[in-house]
Amino acid sequence: MAPFNHDQISAAAWLACGGAIVWGSTGHGLGTMAAPGSGFITFVAGMGICLFAAIGLIEASLRQGKEGGWTPILKGVRWQITLLVLCALTAYALLLSPLGFILCTALFVGFMLRVVKPQGWLVVAAGGILAALGTYGIFELWLKAQLPKGPWGF
Amino acid sequence: MDFFQSVLMGFQVALQPGNLLFCFVGVLIGTLVGVLPGLGPVAAISLLLPTTFHITPVSAVIMLAGIYYGAMYGGSTTSILVNIPGEASSVVTCLDGYQMARRGRAGPALGISAFGSFIAGTLAVLGLMFVAPPLAEMALKFGPPEYFSLMIVGLTILTFLASGPMWKALLMACFGLFLGCMGMDSIMGTTRFTWDIVELSEGFGLVPVVMGLFGISEVLLNVEQAMERSVFETRIQNLFPTRKDWRDSMGAILRGSVIGFFLGILPGGGATISAFTAYAVERRVSRHPEKFGTGVIEGVAAPEAANNAATGGAFIPLLTLGIPTSATMAILLGALVIYGTQPGPMLIKEHPNLFWGVVASMYLGNFMLLVLNLPLIGLWVKVLKIPYPILFPLILLFCLIGAYSLNNNVAQILFMILFGFLGYLFKKFQYEAAPLVLAFVLGPMLEKALRRSLLHSGGDPAVFLTRPISAALLAIALALLLFPLIPKFKKKRPAFGE
Numbered sequence: 001m002a003p004f005n006h007d008q009i010s011a012a013a014w015l016a017c018g019g020a021i022v023w024g025s026t027g028h029g030l031g032t033m034a035a036p037g038s039g040f041i042t043f044v045a046g047m048g049i050c051l052f053a054a055i056g057l058i059e060a061s062l063r064q065g066k067e068g069g070w071t072p073i074l075k076g077v078r079w080q081i082t083l084l085v086l087c088a089l090t091a092y093a094l095l096l097s098p099l100g101f102i103l104c105t106a107l108f109v110g111f112m113l114r115v116v117k118p119q120g121w122l123v124v125a126a127g128g129i130l131a132a133l134g135t136y137g138i139f140e141l142w143l144k145a146q147l148p149k150g151p152w153g154f
Numbered sequence: 155m156d157f158f159q160s161v162l163m164g165f166q167v168a169l170q171p172g173n174l175l176f177c178f179v180g181v182l183i184g185t186l187v188g189v190l191p192g193l194g195p196v197a198a199i200s201l202l203l204p205t206t207f208h209i210t211p212v213s214a215v216i217m218l219a220g221i222y223y224g225a226m227y228g229g230s231t232t233s234i235l236v237n238i239p240g241e242a243s244s245v246v247t248c249l250d251g252y253q254m255a256r257r258g259r260a261g262p263a264l265g266i267s268a269f270g271s272f273i274a275g276t277l278a279v280l281g282l283m284f285v286a287p288p289l290a291e292m293a294l295k296f297g298p299p300e301y302f303s304l305m306i307v308g309l310t311i312l313t314f315l316a317s318g319p320m321w322k323a324l325l326m327a328c329f330g331l332f333l334g335c336m337g338m339d340s341i342m343g344t345t346r347f348t349w350d351i352v353e354l355s356e357g358f359g360l361v362p363v364v365m366g367l368f369g370i371s372e373v374l375l376n377v378e379q380a381m382e383r384s385v386f387e388t389r390i391q392n393l394f395p396t397r398k399d400w401r402d403s404m405g406a407i408l409r410g411s412v413i414g415f416f417l418g419i420l421p422g423g424g425a426t427i428s429a430f431t432a433y434a435v436e437r438r439v440s441r442h443p444e445k446f447g448t449g450v451i452e453g454v455a456a457p458e459a460a461n462n463a464a465t466g467g468a469f470i471p472l473l474t475l476g477i478p479t480s481a482t483m484a485i486l487l488g489a490l491v492i493y494g495t496q497p498g499p500m501l502i503k504e505h506p507n508l509f510w511g512v513v514a515s516m517y518l519g520n521f522m523l524l525v526l527n528l529p530l531i532g533l534w535v536k537v538l539k540i541p542y543p544i545l546f547p548l549i550l551l552f553c554l555i556g557a558y559s560l561n562n563n564v565a566q567i568l569f570m571i572l573f574g575f576l577g578y579l580f581k582k583f584q585y586e587a588a589p590l591v592l593a594f595v596l597g598p599m600l601e602k603a604l605r606r607s608l609l610h611s612g613g614d615p616a617v618f619l620t621r622p623i624s625a626a627l628l629a630i631a632l633a634l635l636l637f638p639l640i641p642k643f644k645k646k647r648p649a650f651g652e
Contacts, residue, residue, distance in 0.1 A: 007319075010583040014325060021332055028346050034613030038339040038346050041601040045335070048328030052321040059321065073582040077378040085377055085550070086575060089370070092554055093567040105551065112547035116377050119543065131548060135555060144208060145559040 006073070007060030011053045018049030084115055100150020101140070105132035161283065164510030168518055173216050176209065177515045180217035181523050184224020188244075189232055189534045190545070195225035196481050197372060200364040201549075203489055204556040211493035212508050216515040218489060222482055223275060223465040223516065226425060227523045230267040230458050231534050234260060243425035243461035246433045250446065250453025257449050265393040266403050266451055267458040268527040274411040274459035275520035278466025281415050283513055286502065290474040293499035298610070299618050302603035303627035305596050308477045309589070310631040323589045326580075330590035333358055334597020341605055353565035360488035362557050362570035363594060367587040368481070369553045370574025373546050375581055393528050395451070403455035406436050410459030417460075418467025420479065425461035425468075432460030466516065473501055473509055476599070481588040484595040 024039075025046055031037025092108045099107075110128030113119045119127070139145040167173060187198040198221050206214035229244035234251035247267065254263040296304070309327050336347045337357025348354040395403065410432040417428040436456040437446045446453050471477045476498035478484040490497045495505055502509045527534075557570040580587055611617035619625045 006583050010585070014329075017329075024347060028344070032613060033608060033615065036605050036608055038342045038344050041335050041597075041604065042332050042346060045328045045332035049325055049332070052325035052328065055321045056319065056325065059319070079378055082374045082378045082578070085374060086571065089550065089554070089571045089574070090568070093564050093571065096558065096564055096567070108554075109547045109551060112550065113543065116546070117541070117543035123544075127544070127547070131551060135551060139205075139555055139559060145204075145555070146562050147555070147558070148562075 005060055005064055007056055008064065011056035011060055014049055014053035015057065018046050018051075018053055021046030021049060081116055085112070088112065088115075097148045098150065100152065100154055101147035102132045102136055102154045103150055103152070105135060157283075157287070160287075160506060160510050161514065163507065164512075164514030165517075167212060167507050167511030168216065168514035172210075173213050173511065173515060174518070176213040176217040177220050177519050178522055180220020181224035181227075181519045181526065183217075184221040184226075185228035185523065185526065185530075185534070186537065187221065188225035188228020188230075189537055190228075190540075195222045196364065196485065197369040197549075198225065199482060199485050199489075200361060200369055201552045201556050203361050203364075203485065203492075204559045206489065207492070207560075211490070211495055211505075212511045214489065214493060215486070215508060215512050216519075218486055219469070219512055219516060220519045222486075223462060223519065224523060226458075226462045226465055227268065227271050227527055228534065229461075230271070230454070231264065231531065232538060234263045234267065234454070235535060235538065243429045243464075244457075245426070246429045246457045247454055249433070250449050250451070253447065253449030254451065254454065259449065261392040262395045262399050262451065263454050264531055265528065266395045266399060266455050268393075268524055269395065270403065270407045270410070270455040270459040271462040272520050272524040273407050274414060274463040275466060275523070276517060277408075277411045278415045278418070278463040279513060279516045279520070281463075282466050282469055282516075285419075286470050286474050286509070286513075289470065290499040290502045293475050296475075296499070296623065297621070298603040298606040299621050299624040300627065302600060302607055303618055303624040303631070304475060304477060305600045305603065307627050307631045307634075308471075308479070309593055309596065309600075310634045318584055318586060322585050326585055326587070327589040327593040330593030331597045331600070333363070333590070334594040335601055340598070340602065351565075353563060353569075358569055358573075358594075359560060359566060360485065360492070360595065361560055362566050363573050364481070364485050364488075364591060365553045365557055366570040366573025366575075367577035367580070367591065369549065370570060371577025371581060371587075373549055374574060374578040376542060377546060393531065399451050402451050405439075406432075406452040406456040407459040409435060409439070410456040411463040414460030414463030415467040418464030418479070419470050425464040428460040428464040429457035432456040462520075469512075472497055473512075474499060476501075478592060478595060481591045484592045488595050 022043055023046075025043035026039060028039030028042070029037035030040050030043055088108060088111055092104060095107075096104050106128040108128075109131040110124045113124045113127045136147065140147045168177065183198060183202065184195060187195060199218050202218070202221065206217060209217075226243060230247050230251065233244040233247035234255050237248050237252040251263045251267070254260065332347075334357070337355055338345055345355055410428075413432045413435060414425070414428040417431060418425065433446075433453060433456055436452050437443045440446065440450075440452065442450070468479050468483055471479050472483045472487055476487065476496065478487045487497055495501065495508060553570060553574075554567055557566040558564065560566045577587055580590075607617050608615070617624075618628055
């Protein structure tokens with residue numbers, strides 16, 4: 001059990017986020033009522049976030065005593081897999097241009113097939129290659145999307 | 155152009171081979187995503203949005219609309235056979251549909267679901283054809299203050315009907331408003347909150363935002379869970395309902411159609427609430443309410459008719475007022491803007507081929523779904539058996555390619571991953587993304603309407619109260635905000651995920 005509940009933690013984070021938006025908006029100029037500035041609407045949005053986050057924080061704190069804490073959001077789930085998928089997605093974005101679409105995609109799909117619920121190497125290799133070639137065919141050859149090519153020309 | 159000429163023109167557009175093909179592709183993909191739990195129409199439309207940039211706007215909207223109402227058909231299959239709703243709107247179908255399957259009546263359950271959906275979908279399209287044009291005529295009288303107030307009502311109703319505490323929905327709407335207004339200020343010509351990142355000069359794009367919030371986040375949540383599911387093993391036979399089945403269901407289908415259509419028009423009403431309401435009404439009017447939940451055919455027919463009719467109703471505020479009533483409609487609105495078509499009262503006048511073409515395609519699409527669904531049920535059952543560990547890399551791959559192909563820029567992928575992670579956190583902390591997306595899409599329009607109103611009135615905020623339509627709309631928004639404070643209604647909001 002953690003000392004704060006979900007809503008207390010998230011509302012506090014929102015309060016900080018709303019505060020940052022309000023502060024940032026003043027830098028863009030709020031203007032006047034007759035001629036609202038660039039920061040006017042984002043200022044209003046930031047104030048709204050602060051207001052509702054404050055309401056949430058108060059409501060969650062009043063609830064706190066009755067509920068007695070919360071179960072951490074990562075408890076009982078395979079969060080490591082989620083982290084790996086996030087890392088793989090980021091790696092795909094960063095390696096797409098240097099490696100080219102086909103190689104990068106084959107590696108990505110193969111990695112995903114191997115990591116979440118490990119498949120045999122044949123499925124991994126075939127899945128990676130087929131997915132890469134299939135999507136290349138659909139997007140590059142049929143829909144004429146310009147997918148990046150690596151140093152090998154594909 | 156009179157009504158019948160318009161309808162005829164719509165069919166001429168919809169029957170063009172290319173449009174027929176895209177309609178077919180749309181309903182096929184829609185049924186597929188409806189069948190697959192964890193991948194809904196919002197994610198599917200987000201995924202396919204970039205691919206539609208290469209085709210004409212009419213074909214694109216025909217296909218995207220097909221995905222939307224096709225998913226409603228497909229969602230029932232999983233509800234009946236697996237007891238897992240493919241869509242939130244099919245949750246209530248599980249109650250009697252799965253029980254029917256367990257008693258060896260999976261065939262009639264699937265059959266009445268398909269026929270009921272077809273009848274309701276067709277009635278809803280008829281309603282759309284009759285209601286939309288006069289509503290659009292009326293909306294031509296709207297100026298910036300009325301539009302501002304209308305958008306406030308849209309946001310308020312959606313947040314009011316979203317599940318979980320209201321402060322969360324309103325907070326998400328404010329955050330969506332902020333995100334939508336990032337980038338270029340179209341009035342002053344300056345940029346806001348771009349932190350010198352060139353790719354942010356136009357703000358976040360709709361596609362990376364929705365793909366991340368609905369597609370990536372769903373995968374991130376699914377992969378951390380055990381991913382086993384079993385399909386109820388039964389022989390599916392006698393898909394055509396018997397005469398008694400028809401007698402029992404016809405009233406339910408008609409009532410469900412009316413309820414779905416009108417609730418679909420309301421912002422936030424949508425297919426899910428329609429299905430639940432239709433089920434509740436059916437139970438109330440039934441001569442044997444105690445049998446509901448044990449496998450009665452009306453319990454399948456009513457919600458399936460309602461959720462399909464709601465999709466037709468949902469197009470009315472989008473196409474006539476430019477106001478989306480759900481996340482899916484918000485994405486469609488964004489898509490129309492990307493295609494260079496401004497949804498709103500002028501749409502029917504300026505782009506009659508688009509409006510009437512899409513409406514006519516919905517007739518044809520409903521017919522295609524009926525023809526497609528009944529013979530292909532065996533195939534959908536096989537699709538259900540595809541293991542998620544094989545499926546999810548492909549979902550991710552489509553997201554990645556979709557984001558990249560927006561403007562061949564890796565930054566869009568990174569933005570999508572960022573929103574995917576945010577969407578994951580939102581779900582963990584029980585914040586709904588729908589109000590955010592709606593406000594994100596409406597944000598720039600709302601800002602423009604607000605600033606134009608204030609500029610024209612010389613900075614007098616009373617302009618929103620002195621114009622009768624605007625004042626009435628704001629009064630509705632205020633009433634909706636205060637409504638939950640009434641003790642009697644305080645505990646009526648559904649919990650997150652309900």
